[in-house]
Amino acid sequence: MTPKVGIIANPISARDIRRVVASANSVQIADRANIVQRALAALSACGIEEAVMMPERGGIASHLLRSMERSSNQGEARFPRLGFLDMKVTGTVEDTRTAARMMASAGDVAAIIVLGGDGTHRAVVSECGAVPIAGISTGTNNAFPEHREPTITGLATGLAAMGRVPPEIAFAANKKIEVSIDGGAPEIALVDVAVVTDRFIGARALWRPETFRELYVAFADPEVIGMAAIAGLVEPVTRAEAGGLAVTLAPAGQGAMEVRAPIAPGLIETIGLESWRRMPAGTVHRPSLAAGSIALDGERELFFDPHQDVAITLIDRAFRTVDVSAVMRFAARQKLLVGGLTAARPLENAHS
Amino acid sequence: MTNNPFPLSRDQLLAAYRTMRTIRDFEERLHVEFAKGDIPGFVHLYAGEEACAAGIMMHLTDIDRIASTHRGHGHCIAKGVDVHEMMGEIYGKSTGACRGKGGSMHIADLSKGMMGANGILGAGAPLICGAGLAAKFRGDGGVGITFFGDGASNQGTVLESMNLAAIWNLPVIFVVENNGYAESTSVEYATAVDSYVDRAAGFGLPGVTVDGTDFFAVYEAAGEIVRRAREGGGPALLECKTVRFFGHFEGDAQTYKAKGENDFNRANRDCLKIFASRVTAAGVVSEAEIALVDREVASLIDAAVESAKGAPLPTPRELLTDVYVAY
Ligand SMILES: Cc1ncc(C[n+]2csc(CCOP(=O)(O)OP(=O)(O)O)c2C)c(N)n1
Numbered sequence: 001m002t003p004k005v006g007i008i009a010n011p012i013s014a015r016d017i018r019r020v021v022a023s024a025n026s027v028q029i030a031d032r033a034n035i036v037q038r039a040l041a042a043l044s045a046c047g048i049e050e051a052v053m054m055p056e057r058g059g060i061a062s063h064l065l066r067s068m069e070r071s072s073n074q075g076e077a078r079f080p081r082l083g084f085l086d087m088k089v090t091g092t093v094e095d096t097r098t099a100a101r102m103m104a105s106a107g108d109v110a111a112i113i114v115l116g117g118d119g120t121h122r123a124v125v126s127e128c129g130a131v132p133i134a135g136i137s138t139g140t141n142n143a144f145p146e147h148r149e150p151t152i153t154g155l156a157t158g159l160a161a162m163g164r165v166p167p168e169i170a171f172a173a174n175k176k177i178e179v180s181i182d183g184g185a186p187e188i189a190l191v192d193v194a195v196v197t198d199r200f201i202g203a204r205a206l207w208r209p210e211t212f213r214e215l216y217v218a219f220a221d222p223e224v225i226g227m228a229a230i231a232g233l234v235e236p237v238t239r240a241e242a243g244g245l246a247v248t249l250a251p252a253g254q255g256a257m258e259v260r261a262p263i264a265p266g267l268i269e270t271i272g273l274e275s276w277r278r279m280p281a282g283t284v285h286r287p288s289l290a291a292g293s294i295a296l297d298g299e300r301e302l303f304f305d306p307h308q309d310v311a312i313t314l315i316d317r318a319f320r321t322v323d324v325s326a327v328m329r330f331a332a333r334q335k336l337l338v339g340g341l342t343a344a345r346p347l348e349n350a351h352s
Numbered sequence: 353m354t355n356n357p358f359p360l361s362r363d364q365l366l367a368a369y370r371t372m373r374t375i376r377d378f379e380e381r382l383h384v385e386f387a388k389g390d391i392p393g394f395v396h397l398y399a400g401e402e403a404c405a406a407g408i409m410m411h412l413t414d415i416d417r418i419a420s421t422h423r424g425h426g427h428c429i430a431k432g433v434d435v436h437e438m439m440g441e442i443y444g445k446s447t448g449a450c451r452g453k454g455g456s457m458h459i460a461d462l463s464k465g466m467m468g469a470n471g472i473l474g475a476g477a478p479l480i481c482g483a484g485l486a487a488k489f490r491g492d493g494g495v496g497i498t499f500f501g502d503g504a505s506n507q508g509t510v511l512e513s514m515n516l517a518a519i520w521n522l523p524v525i526f527v528v529e530n531n532g533y534a535e536s537t538s539v540e541y542a543t544a545v546d547s548y549v550d551r552a553a554g555f556g557l558p559g560v561t562v563d564g565t566d567f568f569a570v571y572e573a574a575g576e577i578v579r580r581a582r583e584g585g586g587p588a589l590l591e592c593k594t595v596r597f598f599g600h601f602e603g604d605a606q607t608y609k610a611k612g613e614n615d616f617n618r619a620n621r622d623c624l625k626i627f628a629s630r631v632t633a634a635g636v637v638s639e640a641e642i643a644l645v646d647r648e649v650a651s652l653i654d655a656a657v658e659s660a661k662g663a664p665l666p667t668p669r670e671l672l673t674d675v676y677v678a679y
């Protein structure tokens with residue numbers, strides 16, 4: 001039996017207020033199903049015979065099953081066998097967590113393909129343990145998953161899961177940031193933690209810079225969108241290097257300097273900035289704001305009151321991802337997807 | 353309290369709570385009174401969905417118009433329709449908002465911009481396009497909001513209206529109150545395009561989904577959407593995922609709900625409890641102030657039921673008055 005690949009596709013990502021306060025788009029349900037189908041076809045091409053998927057009632061599975069039935073009616077066997085986890089569907093982010101937990105404990109899932117935005121990836125990482133993930137962006141704030149054709153992500157995941165690429169090449173280590181209130185079980189962020197003055201969760205997204213106070217980032221890429229862009233534009237930090245960045249923000253006009261940052265799609269705001277410093281792994285940071293809320297990867301998730309203790313800690317090498325670009329380069333070098341009846345060779349010199 | 357971390361003032365927070373509490377008590381009381389048999393027709397109770405009406409209507413004034421549904425009491429209360437007149441109307445009395453001729457499903461008060469509850473699913477959507485067009489011509493900055501359920505969302509009228517609102521760039525907002533059921537049919541079964549945001553996208557409108565049991569989520573999203581529409585930014589869709597505590601109508605045995613579903617929702621998804629605990633924990637509103645609103649609302653509802661019961665029925669001579677309106 002070949003290893004299984006897990007698939008977690010979130011039907012509820014990319015539905016939030018950023019479609020109105022910014023120009024965020026949304027990948028439609030039928031398109032999400034189509035993306036899964038492309039990834040499945042790629043997995044099958046690598047020899048994966050079985051995939052297991054998170055059940056949901058948002059329509060992805062029903063679209064997918066309809067189109068897989070159509071293709072099997074036509075005699076095509078382009079997909080691995082697809083099973084669904086036996087779990088209760090709540091229609092919330094809990095489903096993503098449950099599915100990731102079940103895939104991690106099953107023991108035979110070699111990798112998990114995740115469709116969603118930063119929020120979905122965060123939920124998977126919180127439960128998937130050592131199982132590597134391969135992200136496909138269908139959410140709003142997509143600093144974490146890289147933008148790439150899902151067929152390629154599927155091929156790389158298939159090759160890595162089949163063991164055709166050495167693990168030290170196939171998988172990359174990633175950082176995360178933990179946030180714990182009063183010593184409770186930590187919540188995590190994969191990209192950034194922002195401390196803002198609102199003391200309610202509300203519509204979750206962040207789009208009012210006057211409320212921004214502090215920012216902690218695991219990586220800061222000037223090419224990404226979202227809160228991490230603020231850090232990325234002052235001091236880039238790669239995904240691979242150790243440690244992150246802690247930035248003190250201020251309302252525009254009140255900080256030592258200002259940065260024009262793309263904090264959401266189509267939304268470039270002036271952000272006041274006081275100072276920034278490296279954030280070494282393992283050191284606890286405490287917000288200086290007495291009460292407010294905490295946004296994880298751009299969405300307000302937690303609020304804290306003045307008597308509460310908030311601890312923010314960066315963790316190095318916290319979870320693994322499929323390094324799609326490394327896998328595909330290795331595949332090309334080693335001719336993993338190349339075969340032939342005769343030994344074809346490149347023309348060495350067209351003139352001789 | 354100097355430091356208010358909410359997007360509403362203390363007084364506004366109390367007003368929002370009062371609106372939600374009034375709706376809740378109004379509906380809980382109707383649930384009891386309807387069983388006694390004095391109320392004619394059907395009533396569809398809004399309990400559980402209060403944060404949707406309150407969170408949206410806080411952004412409106414009397415120039416803004418709404419088109420409501422068969423489950424319209426909450427919309428009426430949040431839009432400022434007088435509770436005594438509503439109760440009178442539901443009892444079919446001449447003191448009612450429509451002189452007792454409309455009943456629960458036809459309460460209207462144009463002076464408040466409340467264009468009417470509506471027994472026909474999806475009928476509010478074309479009406480609100482008319483209101484939106486009028487506001488646009490008048491240039492008064494008014495907006496129109498149509499409410500409809502997950503079931504009604506599949507009516508052709510709703511889809512046609514989204515198209516019309518889009519091409520005419522009307523200041524119109526489509527609010528889906530998705531409580532998971534249309535009568536006894538679950539939304540998963542009945543809706544082919546599984547996301548309302550996708551559906552709006554099909555007409556080029558931005559759509560937003562929020563937790564309709566979180567007043568602040570509804571309030572914030574509605575605030576942005578209403579402002580955008582007022583400024584000429586065009587129509588949008590807002591989906592509020594919510595819960596209905598009672599049956600579809602009073603007398604519904606609710607056999608289609610899971611065992612314990614109502615208890616779970618009342619314990620964990622009660623928008624009033626969620627709101628009250630947040631504003632009191634932040635120290636902006638005290639528990640005593642919340643309790644005072646509770647007492648005041650309880651006596652308001654008592655008085656409204658009392659006076660509706662005691663009020664006269666319309667007389668046979670009034671049969672044809674107030675029925676047709678000439679413009
Ligand atoms: C055009 C039309 N078709 C059918 C009905 C009967 N009917 C009344 S309420 C209802 C279900 C409505 O469900 P939904 O739109 O989800 O609103 P909810 O009752 O959940 O608030 C139906 C089918 C009607 N009133 N109008």
Ligand SMILES: [Mg+2]
Nearest residue numbers: 501502533534
């Ligand atoms: Mg419904």
